Amino acid sequence: MPLPPIDPDYLTDQLKALLAIASPTGYTDEAVWSLCRELNALGVDYELTRRGAIRARIKGETQGSARALVAHVDTLxxxxxxxxQTGRLELVPIGHWSSRFAEGARVTVFGEETRVRGTILPLKASGHTFNEEVDAQPVAWTQVELRLDAPVFSRDDVLKLGLDVGDIVAIDPQPEFIDNGFIVSRHLDDKAGVASLMAALKALKTHEVNGRPPVDLYFLITIAEEVGLGASSVLVPDVASMVTIDNGTTAPGQNSSEFGVTLAMADQTGPFDWHLTNKLARLAREQDIPFQKDVFRYYRSDSASALEAGADIRTALITFGVDASHGYERVHLDALVSVARLAVAYALSPVEIERDREPVSGPEGFTHQPLDDSGPE
Incomplete structure (x- = not known):
């Protein structure tokens, strides 16, 4: 069966809108409001957790063994x-990223009732003053500082400006959408994933007149993945399987690509669910969605946080290959559309493990894995 088409212009517009809203972990309210307005426009039912994670739903033919697709809107x-005492600010990172990529970044500091622009600079930022010492500085967050674009020359000046310890610093994304399909920006992790998720949701809503998904389908958008919390408190008990959408790590030694879907087989928390992952590979082949497989050694996602919180669900991870992840990121629109297409294919696919409708049951209907011909029966 052909899939309902993905609208690449809609996907791109959603990504542009999200990148325009600052949403480092702990400061995600406005991004959540933007997504809520879009869900209203699409006519999708949703609810929010206390802190703002989004749980949207498309009703399926049946309720048991519900599925979920999840992406996160918070950023580094x-x-x-x-x-x-100089009026400069010492920083600590939100999420795990190197100060190497912070140097030179334009930023906004959000105080309780004010916002101030600034730049993150190395401690020795002037070549005319420090000469070769500029190139000899270590890479560490203690080796950078934030210069405010305001007349501040002391600690008291900063306090009078309305800023204080603990204030959130948002890094400018500096997005560029190139005619050949490449997208260069900070925070593609995971705003590009959310845009793909929204494009899949739009396609499914358009398709709804031709039939519902076989089971209830939840679209989850989390707000604290970059600090490890992610999907730990947004699931409902009905969900039996969850597919996470996030960035893949295109780099030397990896099998990820900026084109097609990169299907993650494992990350630092271990292998993803064997049956769900292989189902996604089969769906990709059936729908002629280009894909490759990869293993991520220094990586975790919303799947990890859900399992660590005690959710007994099958999880998998589909990714769009990002070059220079957690740095100056780049992806191709082809990957984002491919991810959205696979998400739709998964949403419309038939349920294959009927036993998953119940949280606990006897062995009847439990899955098998292929046995080696030489092994015991």
């Missing part, structure tokens, strides 16, 4: 660690 960022 920083916080003010200390206000120096």
């Amino acid at each position: 960022g920083a916080q003010v660690k200390r206000i120096k």
Whole structure:
């Protein structure tokens, strides 16, 4: 059966809109509001958790053994660690990323009732003053500081400006959408994933007149994945399987690509569900969606946080290959459309493990894995 088509212009517009909204972990409210407005426009039912994670639903033919697709809207960022006597700000990162990629970044500091622009600079930023010492500085967050674009020359000046320790620092994304399909921006992790998720949702809503998904389908958007919390508190008990959408790590030694879907077989928390992952590979082949497989050694996602919180669900991870992840990121629109297509294929596919409708049951209907011909029966 042909899939309902993905609208690449809609996907791109959603990504542009999300990138325009600062949403480092801990400062995601406005991104959530933007997504809520879009869900209203699409006519999709949804609800929010106390802190703002989104749980949208398309009703299926039956309710048991529900499925979920999840992506996160929070991004990397920083916080003010200390206000120096010079009026410069010491920072600590939000999420795990190198200060190497913070140097030179334009930023906004959000105080309680004010916002101030600035730049993250190495401690020795002037070549005319420090000469070769500029190139000899270590790479560490203690080796950078934030210069505010305001007349501040002391700690008291900063406090009078309305800023203080703990204030959130949002890093400018500086997006560029190139005519050949490449997209270069910070925070593609995981705003590109959310845009793909929304494009899949739009396709499914358009298709709804031709039939519902076989089971209830939840679209989850989390707000604290970059600090490890992710999908730990957004699932409902009906969900039996969850597919996470996030970035893949295109780099030397990896099998990820900026084109097609990169299907993650494992990350640092271990292998993903064998049956669900192989189902996604089969769906990709059936729908002629280009894909490759990869293993991520220094990586975790919303799947990990859900399992660690005690959710007994099958999980898998489909990714769009990002070059220079957690740095100056780049992806191709082809990957984002491919991910959205696979998400739709999964949503419309028949349920194959009927036993998963119940949280606990006897062995009847439990899955098998292929046995080696030489092994015991």
